[in-house]
Amino acid sequence: MKISFTINGQQKSVEIENGSTPLLWVIRDTLNLKGTKFGCGKAACGACTLHVNGEAVRSCSFAVKFAEGKNITTIEGLGTKENPHPVQQAWIEHIVPQCGYCQPGFIMATAALLEKKPSPTDADIDANIVNVCRCATYYRMRKAIHRAAKIKNGDS
C-alpha cells in the first residue's frame, strides 16, 4: 500500500507491504532518518519519540498506516546547528547529553510539552517527561527544560 505524509516539511510517499509496520522502521530504514532511535519496541522507553501533527508519539508502536496525510517532525526537522530549537539550545547550554542515544526522544518529548505548557512546573515535567535515560542525565535535563521554556517565551 502507498502511504503519503509530510515529514520535516517535505511531502513523501512510501510503498509498504504491511500497513502495520511501525512508523519508526519506515523512517529509519526507508527514509534513512537515523536520529529517531529504537529502544524497546513497546512504547516503554521513549527513545523513538517524534511528532505527529504536533503530538509526541512513540513511533515504535505507531503503525505507518496511521501516518497517512499527517505532518511528522523528527529530530532532523526540529532545528539546525545554525538555528537550533529552543529545547536544543537549552540542551547545549546545560551540556545535557552523555551517550546521547535517548536524547532525541527526550528533546522531541520536551518540545511537544512546551507547546502545551509553555512554562511547565517541576510537577508538569515529572508527569510528562517519562522517557528513560540510562546515563541518568535527568538532573541537567530538568534544568534545561526550564531554560528552554524561558528561551521559547522570549525571556533569554
Added chain:
Amino acid sequence: MTKKKTSRRKFLIRGGLGTLGVLALGTYVFRNSMRRYMYEMSETLVVPYSGTGTEANLWFEITSDNTIVLHSPKVEMGQGTFTSFAQIVADELDVNIDQIVVKAAETASGIVDRMSTGGSLSVAQLYQPLREMAATMREKVKVEAAKKWDATASALTTKGGIVSSGEKTMKYAEAVADITDWSLPDTPKLREESNYKYVGKPIKRIDLIPKVLGEPIFGMDAEMPDMLFAAVTRPQHVGASLKSVNTAAAEKMSGVVKIVQKDDWVGVVANSYSEALAAKRKLEIDWDIPKKWTEEEIRSIMQVGKGDKMITQKHGKALDPDDADVVSIEFTSPIGAHAQIEPNGALAYVNGDKVTVILSTQVPGVTQKQVSEALDVAIENVNIVTTYLGGGFGRRLNTSHAVQAAQMAKEVGKPVKYFFTRKEEFQHDAFRPPTHHIIRGKANGNGMLDALEHHYASGDVAINSAIFPPALVSMLGTDVGAMRGGNIMYDKIQNRRAVQWHTTLPFATSFWRSLGLLANTFAIESFIDEMAIRAGKNPVNYRLSMLGEDTLALRIKKVIQEAAQKSNYKDEVSGNMAMGFAASVDAGAPCAHVAEVSIEENKIKVHRVVCAFDCGLAVNPDQVIAQCEGCIIMGISAACHEKMTLKNGQLYPTIYGPYDMALMKNSPKEIEVHLIQGVDAPLPVGEPPLGPIGAAIGNAVRRLTGKRLTELPLRLA
C-alpha cells in the same frame, strides 16, 4: 633529533597486563598474604593502556582542510572520553579544539586498547601517553615544515594548527602533505601543564551539538549497501538449550532470505527487520529445559559460606562470631540489569576471507579475536569498527552477538544486521550478580570499633569474562571485580578482614558499572552508620576517627569533611527530612555522599545529594561532575528501584516500566558536586561516585524510621 622508524615510549614498557600482571607472573609461589598485598595495591593502581600502537601517525591524521583526526584507542559511551582526549591533544599539538575530530579507532589501525574501554580508566591510562603522542606529532609537523623552508625545526613555532617561521606561516596540513617517510623525533618536551589552555577547563563536550541534533551514528544506525536484517532465537528459560526446530512455517514468511541453523541457536535473515522478527515468531522450537530455577534457589546458592573462599583483606585477629559482644548484620543486593537504551547488535559483512563488523562494543580487540576464531579467519583479516555506544555500563564487554552476525553474513554472502529485542536484552543480559553480606563488628567501651569483618558472596564479575585471562584469575585467586569496595578502608580499626565467597550462577553475570562497589559499600557503610548510632556518635566524626594518616586515608578524610561541611550535615531529623552519610574509595578515588531524604506515601524520596569526590586531575571538570550526577541517579535507581527476579524459571521483568528504574520524577532536584583534585594525575571517574549512594539513602531512612534497611532495593514494608 634522530631519525628512526618507531619510537617506543616509556608507557609501552609499562603495557601488557600491567604492573599487577607483571608482579604476579614473576612470583611462582603464591602465598595468600602476597595476594592480599596485591589486592590492596590494586585498589590504587591504574592498569596501563595495553594497545600496541607506537607511532603518532597511527593515532593522528591531518586532512587537507587542516582538521586533526584522532583515532582513539578507547570508545565513547557517554563518559566524555573523546572530549578529554581532544583537550589533551589540542594543548600538546597546539591546535584549536574545534579543529579536532575524534573517532574510535578501528582494530585494523593496531592502536585499540586490546583489553577494554572500562574500569573508568580511559583518561587515567592515556593522559600521559596521549600528551607524548600529540607532542611528538607537533614536533613532526615542525620537522616537515623546516624541510620545506630549509629552516631549523627547533626555531619554528606552532599555534592554532599553523607552523610559523618569522613572517612565514604554513598550515599543518601543508607541512605534512604527501609525506610518506616520516622523520621521527625523540620524545619531545611536554608543555607545562600550568600553560594548558584546554586541559583542566570545563569546555563543552565535542559531541554535544551533534548529539543534540541527533546526528551521531550508533551501532544500531550502521548501514552497508544491500544489507539484510536478522533475528536470532534465544531461550526464555535460564539454562535452557535448543533441542530441535521446525523451520517450515518461518521459511514461507514474506521477505525471508535464509534460516541459519547452528548448534545452539537459529537465525532468520530477511529483507527487513519487521519481516525477520515476524518469521522468527513462526519458528517452532523445542527447548530442552533441564529445570526451572527459582528465586529461592538462587538466593540459597548466593550465601556467605558457599562456593570458593578467599580472604581479600586480613589485619589483626579474626572475630569469634559467638562472642556475645559482636554485632552482626546481614545485607543483600539483587540481580541487576544493564538496561542501556541501545540494544546490543552488530552489522557484519564477510567478503571472501575478509570480515568487517560494525557495532557498539567496549572490547573491539576481544570482539575481533572471537570473530576470527569462530569464522576461522586470520585475525588481521577481521576489522572491528566501533560506533558511538548507546550506553556501555559494562554490558558491551560481552559481544557474542558479533560472532552470530558474522556467521549469518557468511552464509548469505551479504551484510547482515542483527540486534536484540528488548525482551532478549533483559533476559540475556550479563547481569550484575546478586550478593549476600555478613558484617560483624565489635566496639570497645568507647563505642569505637576494635574489629570489623566483611564476609561477602557474589556471582561472577571478572571471573569467566573474556577480558580477564583464566590464568590471571587463578593467580589472583579471587574475583577482583566482585572485590571492588569489598575491603575495609578504615585503617585505624586494628582487626579487620574481608572474605569473599564466589559462586558461578546458572545465568551470565558480569561487569555492571562500579562492579562490586555498589553492594559492598551499601553493606559496609550501612553497618558503620548503625554502629555510630548505637554508640551515640556523630557518623561523620565516627568515620574520621577510624582513618589514619597515610596519603589515601588523608584523602578519604578530606572528602568526608568536605561533604559534611558543604551539606551542612546534621545528624538530627529536621521536619520530615533526614540526612544520610556514606563514603567509599574505589580505584584510589575517594567519594562521600550526603543524601537528604523524606518518606512520602511510604516511598523513599531523595531530594538533594551533596557529593565530594577526589578525582585527581580533572581534565574536564564539567564532565567529571556530569559523571557524578549520572552515578548518583543511576545509583538511586539501583538502590531504590531495580530488581530482576526469577519467575517460572525465567528472568523477569523483560521491559522498562515493570523493570522499575529511577526516572525524572525520582531524580533529586538538587545535586551538588564538589571536586577535590588530591593528586596531580587523572583518576578513574565514571564509577567511584556510585559507591556511597545506597548506604547514604539507607542511613537517612534509618534516622527517619528507626529501621535499618538491609536489602537492596531499599523498600519500606
